[in-house]
Amino acid sequence: MEFTAKDFRDYFKVIVDMIEEQKDYLCELDRKLGDGDHGVTMSIGWQAIGKKLDNELADEEDSAKLNITVGKTFLSAVGSSVGPLYATGFMRGAKAIKNKPVLHDSDLKDYWVAFGNGIQERGQAEVGDKTMIDTLIPFVDGLEKSFSESQNFLDAFNKAVVAGEKGMKSTKDIISKRGRSSRLGERSVGAQDPGATSAYLIISTFLEFVEQRIEKVS
Amino acid sequence: MKKLINNPQNVVEEMVEGYVKAHPNHIKQLPENDRALVTNRTTKDGKVGVLIGGGSGHEPGFLGYVGDGMADGVAVGNIFASPSPDPILEVTKAIDKGAGVVYLYGNYAGDVMNFGMAAEMADLEEDIQVGMALATDDVASAPKEEKEKRRGIAGEFFIYKATGAAADFGYNLADVVRVARKANENTRSMGVGLSPCYLPQTGKPSFEIGEDEMEIGLGHHGEQGIEKGPIQSADAVADRLVNDILADIEINKGEKVAVLVNGLGATPRMDLYIVYRRVEQILSELGIEIYRSYVGDYITSLEMGGVSVTLMKLDEELEKTIDHPVDCPMFVQK
Known part of the structure; x- marks a missing residue:
C-alpha cells in the first residue's frame, strides 16, 4: 500500500474528532487512577494539532516534517507527561520516514515501530507497569513479528492492534508502578489504565483509517 | 460545581493575565511565551537564577512565589499538568545572569520529563548551565525504602525559600543546588x-x-x-x-x-x-x-x-x- 503526507493529515484529523468523542470516557478512567484529566489533556493537545493541520500544515507534502510539527505542537500545548511521550513518538516516527514522499509497507512498519519504541525510551516504563507501554510494546512486538513473516503491512498491523488491545485490557489486573497512580499500590487493581486506552485508540483508529481507505479505492 | 470563571478552556490564560496586571511591579510575562513569567525587579549579575514551575491550580504555588528572595521566574502549566519545555526554556534564558539556573519542581513523571528536556535544550542550544532539585517531601506517597519515588507537596515551599535565599547570598550554582537538595532531604x-x-x-x-x-x-x-x-x-x-x-x-x-x-x-x-x-x-x-x-x-x-x-x-x-x-x-x- 501507499501512504502520503495527505493521508497522515487525514488520519490525524480523524484522531482529533475521535479524542473529542472519547474525552469524557478517558477522564472517567483517569478519575479512578489519577487526577481525572487524561481526556482533557489529550483533547487540548489534539485540538492544537487540529488547528495546525488546517493552517500551516494544510499543504505540507513531507510526511516527516508533518509528524515533527504534530509532535512539537502536542508537546507545547500539553506539557504534562503525555506531552513529551507522544512528542518523542511522532519525532522518532518522523526520523524513520525521512525524505520519503510516498511510504510503502515497510516504511509504515518502521514508522510505527519507531513511534512505540521512542515513547518507551522517553518514559522508561516496562510492560506490567500499568501505562501506555502495556499497549504499545505488545503492539510493536506484534507488528515486527507479523511483518517479518508476511511482509504485508495491513495484515501485520491488524495483528499488532489485537496484541495492543490485549495489553490494554491487561492493565485492569495490574498494580500501578509508574506515574501518579503508582502511589495507589493495590488500590489501582481493577481499573483500566487511561494512557493505555488512549494509546490503543490511536493505533486502532489508524487501522480503521487504512481499511476504509482501501475500501474506497477498491 | 460552582466556579467563578468564564470559559473553562481559558482559566489558566485568564488567571495569568489578571495576575500579571495586578502585580506589574513584581512580575511580567515574556513576549516569547504567555506561560513564561519572570520577576520585574533587577537581579544582581552573577546571581544564580531560580526557576520554579508546575501545573496550575496550586496557587499561590507556583507563580505567587516569584519575587525578591524566592524565585526569579516560573513556567506555568495547564491545570495539574507540567508545563512543556518551551516556557521553561524561555524563563531560563531570561533569568540567566551568567551563573546558571536551578530548576525546582515536584517529583512527578510529567515534570521530570519536561524539565529534563528543557535542561538539555538549555545546555545544548543556549549554553546555559542548569542544576536541578526535586521535591520528594510527601511521606505518604511511597515507603521510606523508596524515598526517591515520593511526590512533592507543600514542602516545596520550604525548598523555594531556602534555595531563593542561597541564590541571594551569592552562592554558586553547585552550592545553590546543594542547599536545595539539603532542604528537600530535611x-x-x-x-x-x-x-x-x-x-x-x-x-x-x-x-x-x-x-x-x-x-x-x-x-x-x-x-x-x-x-x-x-x-x-x-x-x-x-x-x-x-x-x-x-x-x-x-x-x-x-x-x-x-x-x-x-x-x-x-x-x-x-x-x-x-x-x-x-x-x-x-x-x-x-x-x-x-x-x-x-x-x-x-x-x-x-x-x-x-x-x-x-x-x-x-x-x-x-x-x-x-x-x-x-x-x-x-x-x-x-
Whole structure:
C-alpha cells in the first residue's frame, strides 16, 4: 500500500474528532487512577494539532516534517507527561520516514515501530507497569513479528492492534508502578489504565483509517 | 460545581493575565511565551537564577512565589499538568545572569520529563548551565525504602525559600543546588483530604469521598491516599500526621524545625490554627524547638478541603535561609 503526507493529515484529523468523542470516557478512567484529566489533556493537545493541520500544515507534502510539527505542537500545548511521550513518538516516527514522499509497507512498519519504541525510551516504563507501554510494546512486538513473516503491512498491523488491545485490557489486573497512580499500590487493581486506552485508540483508529481507505479505492 | 470563571478552556490564560496586571511591579510575562513569567525587579549579575514551575491550580504555588528572595521566574502549566519545555526554556534564558539556573519542581513523571528536556535544550542550544532539585517531601506517597519515588507537596515551599535565599547570598550554582537538595532531604510532609476539588474542564470531583470520611495521605492533585476512614478531630489528625513524619525523619530533642500547616484551598484559617495548636503541643512535649512557623494556604489544590503538615529540620545554614526576607506578590516575609 501507499501512504502520503495527505493521508497522515487525514488520519490525524480523524484522531482529533475521535479524542473529542472519547474525552469524557478517558477522564472517567483517569478519575479512578489519577487526577481525572487524561481526556482533557489529550483533547487540548489534539485540538492544537487540529488547528495546525488546517493552517500551516494544510499543504505540507513531507510526511516527516508533518509528524515533527504534530509532535512539537502536542508537546507545547500539553506539557504534562503525555506531552513529551507522544512528542518523542511522532519525532522518532518522523526520523524513520525521512525524505520519503510516498511510504510503502515497510516504511509504515518502521514508522510505527519507531513511534512505540521512542515513547518507551522517553518514559522508561516496562510492560506490567500499568501505562501506555502495556499497549504499545505488545503492539510493536506484534507488528515486527507479523511483518517479518508476511511482509504485508495491513495484515501485520491488524495483528499488532489485537496484541495492543490485549495489553490494554491487561492493565485492569495490574498494580500501578509508574506515574501518579503508582502511589495507589493495590488500590489501582481493577481499573483500566487511561494512557493505555488512549494509546490503543490511536493505533486502532489508524487501522480503521487504512481499511476504509482501501475500501474506497477498491 | 460552582466556579467563578468564564470559559473553562481559558482559566489558566485568564488567571495569568489578571495576575500579571495586578502585580506589574513584581512580575511580567515574556513576549516569547504567555506561560513564561519572570520577576520585574533587577537581579544582581552573577546571581544564580531560580526557576520554579508546575501545573496550575496550586496557587499561590507556583507563580505567587516569584519575587525578591524566592524565585526569579516560573513556567506555568495547564491545570495539574507540567508545563512543556518551551516556557521553561524561555524563563531560563531570561533569568540567566551568567551563573546558571536551578530548576525546582515536584517529583512527578510529567515534570521530570519536561524539565529534563528543557535542561538539555538549555545546555545544548543556549549554553546555559542548569542544576536541578526535586521535591520528594510527601511521606505518604511511597515507603521510606523508596524515598526517591515520593511526590512533592507543600514542602516545596520550604525548598523555594531556602534555595531563593542561597541564590541571594551569592552562592554558586553547585552550592545553590546543594542547599536545595539539603532542604528537600530535611523536609517531610503529610496531608489529609476532606473534600475533593473540581477540574474546571470536566466539572467532576477529583476523587470520591463520603460526607463523614477523610483520606489520609491524599495527593495534592486528588490522587488517592493510603487509606480512607471516618473523619476525626483536628487533634487526632495532627497526631497522625506529625507521628508519621517523625517516624520517617529523626529529629532529636533540642533540634530546630520550621513548621508549615498548609490549607488545600477550602479549609478555613480557623481549622488550620486549631491543627497548628496541636502540632506545637506535640513538638514542645518532645523538646523540638519551632524556629519559625507558617500557617495558611501556601500550596493548594483548587477548592480541595484538607490540610497538610510539613516539618523542615534546620541546621545553621537552613536557619539563615529561612530568616531571609522575601517580597513576592503572594508571600511577604520581613
